[in-house]
Amino acid sequence: MNTLNRTKPLRRLLPLVLLLALSGCLGVEQQMTPPATITATTAGEETAPLRTPTATAEATGAAGEETSPLQIPTATAKVTGTSSAPTGAGEETSPLQIPTATAEAAGAPSAPTTAGEETSPLRTPTAGKETAPLHALPRLALIPFVQTDSPITYLADASDGSGRLFLVEKAGRIRVIQDGQLLAQPFLDISDLVQSSGAEQGLLSVAFDPQYRDNGQFYVNYTAQSSNGGTVVARYKTTADPNTADPASGQTILEIPQPAPNHNGGQLQFGPDGYLYVGMGDGGSAGDPWGNAQNRNALLGKLLRLDVRGQAGYAIPPQNPFAGANDARPEVWAYGLRNPWRFSFDRQTGDLYIADVGQNTWEEVDFQPADSTGGQNYGWNVMEGLACYQAKTCDKDGKVLPVVVYGHDQGCSVTGGYVYRGQAIPDLAGAYLYSDYCSGVIWGLQRDGAGAWKSTELLQSGANVSSFGEDAQGELYVLDLQGQVYRLAAGK
DSSP: OOOOOSSOOOOSHHHHHHHHHHTTTEEEOOOOSSOEEEOEEETTOOOOOBOOOSOBOOOOSOTTOOOBTTBOOOOOOOOTTSOBOOOOTTOOOOTTSOOOEEEOOTTSOOOOOOTTOOBOTTOOSSTTOOOOOOOOOOOEEEEEEEEOSSOEEEEEEOOSSSOOEEEEETTTEEEEEETTEEOSSOSEEOTTTBOOOSTTOSEEEEEEOTTHHHHOEEEEEEEETTTTSEEEEEEEEEOSSTTOEEEEEEEEEEEEOOSSSSOOOOOEEEOTTSOEEEEEOOOSSSSOTTOOTTOTTOSTTEEEEEBOTTSSSOBOOTTSTTTTOSSSOTTEEEEOOSOOOEEEEOTTTOOEEEEEEOSSSEEEEEEEOTTOOSOOBOOTTTEETTEETTSSOOOOTTBOOOSEEEETTSOSOEEEEEEOOOSSOGGGTTOEEEEETTTOEEEEEEEOTTSOEEEEEEEEOOSOEEEEEEOTTSOEEEEETTSEEEEEEEOO
């Protein structure tokens, strides 16, 4: 594999270690109603029509090899409907230039663009559809908000009207941010339970019960010392002091053994339906050697949906796609995922975006509309992004393809964010933000009225972006793994 000598240097050892874990997890996939074309531009720049390449570059590196943060293979974006061929000798792709790619219909059999067809970035090939124009997205800036000296993985709002934010530290603590200040006393400290020595291990997220204001309950996802890194989802309760939780109140809701220390997923989030969604990676190593992602009887490589209300453990929502099935676990909402490190629901529409970390070549973002009944197969490890994984051909039937992909010449590990619904940056409204842990580039993703997706570069942040956060007003924050939290603002 080529040594990474074209992306920004990773500045400290710790992010390199986490990146080694994350870089095996990204994979940005998209779903759309009609076949659509994706293009990436810089904010404020006029978008030229896409050019359909005649060749596809294949990543260097041994098959199945896990991508290191310092060893990212050079690859250009793969366009469906073209034959595979290496790029010209000595040709390099800029690490911060997003390759153009053709997206295929989500929820439908793959339909590649015709080779050689000239496609406008805002036009879908579907006949009879008129495309609504997209508004230009603004440049962005990062404003320092708070900082801690410990690696950070997540930021959440409790939706209790207090305006507080809760910052998750990888080592096993949750800290309170109140009135813009990081309180010294931890909200919760379970570091004695958390296995955080591995790059992808630790306390990975927190989700507050939709009735948190009344019941004081919240949920955490961590890798446990007691099971040598197995996943634990546990419920805790706040004390009479709203800034302090009771560590003795913990109740284990779900335990899932992990065969390797990487690809743990770790995201928890309550959906608009009131159910708890749990993102699970494929179990780690490289290439899903245990076949978990496509095995519907395994909980690894999945998005799970649980009813945790009013009971000690959890129940199966009766509308889950495999409830009552004999050939699948009833907890499964969607499958075929490699490492869905971060996913989120659009607070206005209920649509779901899943940023799935790729193997050695492609990062992807998947899209699931709010009216979905679940059961989607996002393709891993038959596919990585829009490409067949370790094969020239593969069965794409029944696979839901990503809405956007980018190659490892643009980064190494996708970090999913949120659809912006705040008031401070009006021109950003409705755009889904995502980033890459290695390159630090932040992009905005939009979809027009005909279903065509467009990705625009908004900022080269220089941060090792481990997560985004969203507050009660819909304003967004960017987390640098090393401990710095930034508030997102309009740039100049």
